[in-house]
Amino acid sequence: MTNPSDSDQARNRIIRQKNIVFAVVLALWVVLIFAVSIAKMS
Amino acid sequence: MAQPLPPLEQAPPPSVPVIDMPADWRDYFALTKPRVMSLVIFTGLCGLLAAPVSINPVLGFTAILCIAIAAGGAAALNQWWEADIDGGMKRTAGRPIPAGRMPAANARDFGIALSFTAVILMGLAIGWLTAVILAVSILYYAVVYTIWLKPRTPQNIVIGGGAGAFPPMIGWVAATGHITLMPVILFAIIFFWTPPHFWALALFVQTDYAKVGIPMLPVVAGEAVTRRQIVVYAVLLFPLSLLPWAIGATGLVYGVGAAVLSAIFLGFALRVGFRHRSGADDAMKPEKQLFGFSILYLFALFGILVADRWIGIA
Missing domain, CATH: 1.10.357.140 (UbiA prenyltransferase)
Incomplete structure (x- = not known):
């Protein structure tokens, strides 16, 4: 049987990983928009 | 304390999976x-x-x-x-x-x-x-x-x-x-490549498609019709793949490469087109080979297209 605390840990780990991936994607998005703006101006 | 069980009518139907973890x-x-x-x-x-x-x-x-x-x-x-x-x-x-x-x-x-x-x-x-x-x-x-x-x-x-x-x-x-005409030809090449590619797959996984009621050609019209259709599209693909060279949009590198690749593709398709399943335990090797080569074909054809352009520039 799964221990409830194991289940909570797994849930928190999934949410933490998803937040990290989302933050990285957002950061790359900002860099991309910045790069596209410069490329469009040149 | 033990949680009371939900009333029967509130329980989810068995086909809906219960999700207790975030994706x-x-x-x-x-x-x-x-x-x-x-x-x-x-x-x-x-x-x-x-x-x-x-x-x-x-x-x-x-x-x-x-x-x-x-x-x-x-x-x-x-x-x-x-x-x-x-x-x-x-x-x-x-x-x-x-x-x-x-x-x-x-x-x-x-x-x-x-x-x-x-x-x-x-x-x-x-x-x-x-x-x-x-x-x-x-x-x-x-x-x-x-x-x-x-x-x-x-x-x-x-x-x-x-x-x-x-x-x-x-x-x-x-x-x-x-x-222009060239992107339309590129569109047409993939358009005519898709049926033999997917029907080869459908021939060896057709029991799965039949089970869920998707009217894939082998399920609805039978294997013989599907095999004929694979040959028809492979035959049409041959001249179509040479069209970029024929209209002068690419050089000889692409023309020769496309001719060789399309001839091999046609060869695999003909093998599939003129065979019959030997029985329920048929390994469907020619169909799997056609499916595998069809992926390689598309990668190689478009790779040669780019190579031809860059060789032309150099």
Whole structure:
């Protein structure tokens, strides 16, 4: 049987990983928009 | 204290998986069908690189990224709509929704978000003609193919193949800013390549398609008709693949490469076209070989297209 605390840990780990991936994607998005703006101006 | 059991009428039906964990980021990534996306990215990139004008590398990268995001969005929408069907087939039962790792609505919202992001970014960064073609390609795959044709007609693959044929055209238009004959030919090559590619697959997984009621050609019209149709499309593909060279848009490198590749493709198709299943335990080796070579064929053909252009410049 799964221990409830194991289940909570797994849930928190999934949410933490998803937040990290989302933050990285957002950061790359900002860099991309910045790069596209410069490329469009040149 | 033990929780009381819910009344019977409130219990979810057995076909709806109970989700007690949030979906992992890998599940969202899986929704985008990364393996299919690799072919989409490759053909889109080839369309962009084979175009007779060069594009700013940042904008070129953005155009390919938009094609990839759009393909991912369309794939997520496809999996949202087909969750029930996927659950009934061995090949697709492990996908996030049928496996019970994600609610279907999350896939739908993710697909819509990706699709809008791709189209808006393409319009702002590259141009609105390219963005419109990208939007049409998403709607073509998610609505025309997935929702409309696939469950209704055994010709679903033929017309639905148009969805996969858009990337090189989008890549070309992103670079040049307008539609000419060449991107239309690139579109047609993938359009005519798709039926033999998918019907070869359908021949050796047809029991799965029959089980979930998808009217794939082998299920509805039988194997003999499917094998004949594979040959017809492979024969049509041969001259079509040579058309870029015939109209003078490419050089001899492409012409010879396309002729050799298409001849081999036709050879595999003829083997499939003129054989009969030996029995229930037939390993379907020629069909699997045709399916495998069809993927290699497309990668190689578009690779040669780009090589020809860059050799021409050098």
